[in-house]
Amino acid sequence: MVAAVAAGLVVSSAADTGFATTAPDKAAVEHVVSDFADRAGYPGIAVAITKGDQVLYTGGYGHDSAGAAVTATTPMPVASVSKSFTALAVMQLAEAGKVTLDAPVRDYLPHFRIADPRGTRITVRELLNQTSGITDGTFPEKSLPQPATPAEAVTRARDATLAAEPGTKHYYTNTNYHLAARLVEVVSGEPFADYMRRHVFEPIGMRATITINQTPRDLPDTVRKGYVYAYGMSIPAAEPTRFVNGSDGVITTAEDMAKWLITQNNEGLAANGTRLVSAADVTAMHTSSDRRWTYGMGWDTDQRGRVHHNGIWFTYTSDQLLLPGGYGIAVIGNSGIGLGNEGVDALTDELATLVTGGEPQAGAPMRLIVDLILACLTLLSVLLGVRNLRRTRNWATRLATRPSWRLALRLAPRLVPLALLISLPDLLGRLVGGGRDISFVQLCYYSAPLVAWSAVATVMNIGVMTIRVVALVRGRRSAEAPPVPDGSTQLATR
Structure with missing residues (x-):
């Protein structure tokens, strides 16, 4: 393109x-x-x-x-x-x-008020x-x-x-x-x-x-x-x-x-x-x-x-x-x-x-390079998510006897992508925008690939966490349930 x-x-x-x-x-x-x-x-x-x-x-x-x-x-x-x-x-x-440049703005805008009393001293x-x-x-x-x-x-x-x-x-x-x-x-x-x-x-x-x-x-x-x-x-x-x-x-x-x-x-x-x-x-x-x-x-x-x-x-x-x-x-x-x-x-x-008589130096296509890196990270998040989903049964069997609090700590990092997605507008505004404000919709304009990677990573990690919790609960219920007597046992006790 x-x-x-x-x-x-x-x-x-x-x-x-x-x-x-x-x-x-x-x-x-x-x-x-x-x-x-x-x-x-x-x-x-x-x-x-x-x-x-x-x-x-x-x-x-x-x-x-x-x-x-x-x-x-x-x-x-x-x-x-x-x-x-x-x-x-x-x-x-x-x-x-x-207008006098060093006069307060309030001299010209009588209705100008802000939620800080120092605002009355702001000049033109x-x-x-x-x-x-x-x-x-x-x-x-x-x-x-x-x-x-x-x-x-x-x-x-x-x-x-x-x-x-x-x-x-x-x-x-x-x-x-x-x-x-x-x-x-x-x-x-x-x-x-x-x-x-x-x-x-x-x-x-x-x-x-x-x-x-x-x-x-x-x-x-x-x-x-x-x-x-x-x-x-x-x-x-x-x-x-x-x-x-x-x-x-x-x-x-x-x-x-x-x-x-x-x-x-x-x-x-x-x-x-x-x-x-x-x-x-x-x-x-x-x-x-x-x-x-x-x-x-x-x-x-x-x-x-x-x-x-x-x-x-x-x-x-x-x-x-x-x-x-x-x-x-x-x-x-x-x-x-x-x-x-x-x-x-x-x-x-x-x-x-x-x-001015110089020779312009062309730079690298950074915009494309950044987006391709984000595309690779998105694909990697999908592949890792699918791999972890396929390993759910083995994971649940191996950790079934662990205390619940330890399992919660083990699964908690999977919430990091969600936290990142939620905080991304503020985080990007501080780290890249010099403290500038940006809404989530505007962030999608700024970098759809970044939002896509964050969203995919969030969905995959939440999915893995949910499936693993369900597998653990089912495994423990099966282990705690009393054995169901079979027909031969019932006949022997008559």
Whole structure:
């Protein structure tokens, strides 16, 4: 399936591709993207590359879940890249004197309450910096009932508590940006989507870009289902129901993302001459205000000093990267995250190497390797389970005289797979997701093979345990029952 996807990758038409005189080689870009799609299992990918105020390249590769070619004008969600847009909207209001970044959120959202009295001290800047103290651990926003609007998101947050004093630690959570979206609404007097369209998207020229409240309910018909990945197959799937506005609700195209990258690399000045925010505010958004963390306001900085932000849905992933030399790169892929694949960041890095004159190094197909390992573990669990079931009679005969407590201890480990299955969302969120919240349904999107292995191991072990207990009980009853006299004995006693 992966090979078939790679074979089907095609570059979009020349009308979808904009070049400047220093444009990267088209064939080289195609090779890098095709190779990544083959390894990572992405049916469709859109790319934008800029430098300074010039669009060097926009293009699409592969297909969407309806079979249509992905082009530079195909609308796709950019997930948490949306936070960069929300931060810019708040900065616009701050420049207009309507918001003070270091003022409490309560000054602008009088109805904002959380279940921790320290919440009254959370500032606007701390929302954007992800330092409010709210975490996915203190407020598991993905597992809770999903609001339909930013106003409902504020109401839902009343159950949140804090993991730290506001402003003292960095904890990434979507809730901070849900609250920021509502702040924009209240301060501007406009619905968040309308504000973004009138004051951010249209001034830049991003006329194909929108932002939505909830998935999949609010997705336009032009946005096709993305994909989940399992055992080398890409399977179309609707995004789970989630509230996303402010945090990861922007739907855009590669062409529009090129305009966004130019605005960021041009100190807040769009290619059409429109200024969105001041150069100082762009720098502030790109820069962490504290050495203890690297996150600024809607943007992060990596170890090489590059400014970036990725985006993750369960059916789409994205990344944006600003290089010190003035290059900007945006990538959107129509497949979700999973074990062995944390998005399209690796592709962005390869393209960054390409445009700066280096030779991109292809990695191993980790996504497929991980799923094949899980498939082997699933098969092994079945084989071991069948073997143990076939040995039940011998096992029961050999241990029939053992004390019940010792038998219980011997069988107890067979409950471990069940405990693992139940705790898997929390365990995976802590070990792999950095403490992020994930529901069981979303876990099935993230890694169906992992869930399948855990479920099969649970069923086989519970089955073995149940059959062995039944065999032991029957064996003991037979041993304790008085012998039934046969006919000859009865005649002899008459």
